[in-house]
Amino acid sequence: MIPLIIFFIGLFIFVNFFDYAKTFYDIIPGEIVGDVNFSTYPGAVYIFFIYLLFQYVKTKNLKYIDITIMFLSCFVFARTFSIIFNGLSYSLFIPIALIPEYIGLPLLIYIRKRVL
Amino acid sequence: MNKTSLHKLLNTYLFFLLIISCVLALYSIFFPNSTFLFFQQTYIEVLGIIDTGGNGHLNLLTYPLSLYLMNAFGCFQYLRTQKIFYLDLISIIWSTVLVSRIISILIKGDLTIDLYFFFGILTEFLIAPSLIFFRNKLIKES
Numbered sequence: 018m019i020p021l022i023i024f025f026i027g028l029f030i031f032v033n034f035f036d037y038a039k040t041f042y043d044i045i046p047g048e049i050v051g052d053v054n055f056s057t058y059p060g061a062v063y064i065f066f067i068y069l070l071f072q073y074v075k076t077k078n079l080k081y082i083d084i085t086i087m088f089l090s091c092f093v094f095a096r097t098f099s100i101i102f103n104g105l106s107y108s109l110f111i112p113i114a115l116i117p118e119y120i121g122l123p124l125l126i127y128i129r130k131r132v133l
Numbered sequence: 134m135n136k137t138s139l140h141k142l143l144n145t146y147l148f149f150l151l152i153i154s155c156v157l158a159l160y161s162i163f164f165p166n167s168t169f170l171f172f173q174q175t176y177i178e179v180l181g182i183i184d185t186g187g188n189g190h191l192n193l194l195t196y197p198l199s200l201y202l203m204n205a206f207g208c209f210q211y212l213r214t215q216k217i218f219y220l221d222l223i224s225i226i227w228s229t230v231l232v233s234r235i236i237s238i239l240i241k242g243d244l245t246i247d248l249y250f251f252f253g254i255l256t257e258f259l260i261a262p263s264l265i266f267f268r269n270k271l272i273k274e275s
Contacts, residue, residue, distance in 0.1 A: 033240050043189030044182055050249055051181030052241040053234070058196035060233035068229060084222050091206060092199040098162060099194035108187050115188075
């Protein structure tokens with residue numbers, strides 16, 4: 018869990034402080050609230066994971082893993098929806114983000130079952 | 134406030150949040166380029182983010198949609214089961230959105246007071262504390 022927490026902290030720093038994030042996500046923030054929204058939504062997702070995993074490490078309460086599984090399911094569902102509606106093209110984003118998302122969910126469910 | 138009215142108020146509030154999340158999810162998936170509610174702009178224009186080709190459109194949809202879906206799921210499950218677990222879940226989601234919003238405002242700065250500020254940003258500052266308030270009240274009552 019600790020490497021995962023470090024990974025999400027890294028992503029949070031990346032989306033907030035690195036200009037390359039815009040190229041990586043293929044997104045340009047527009048004027049007015051674009052810049053703030055660009056970092057708020059991915060940032061919220063990353064903080065959510067950091068908080069849940071950190072709480073699990075701290076308390077060993079499986080409630081946090083359950084919430085992580087629920088959220089990851091919603092995330093994968095949303096990702097699948099967006100692929101169906103918009104298609105997919107190859108970029109660095111696929112091996113770094115997309116594939117781990119799809120592997121992460123069944124892996125987490127497997128670990129959860131093993132813990133039980 | 135007695136226990137029954139607290140429950141009624143919370144259920145009404147969560148029902149309202151559920152409806153809002155469903156509307157946002159529907160707009161983000163099916164009508165991103167239609168006029169968004171009363172904004173006189175499209176959903177994408179209200180967000181103020183443009184994709185640059187590649188997989189940008191995926192990210193534009195995935196991150197907000199996953200939060201809308203999770204919120205809708207949490208509200209729906211709470212209304213169905215009345216279990217405090219789901220109220221915890223919704224409180225955590227909104228708290229993380231609020232923390233992320235505060236950090237991004239502090240880092241990026243430059244905030245304009247417009248319709249989105251009142252209906253998008255200001256509401257985020259109210260929802261997380263109100264949910265935590267309800268949660269604490271419920272725990273105290275039980």
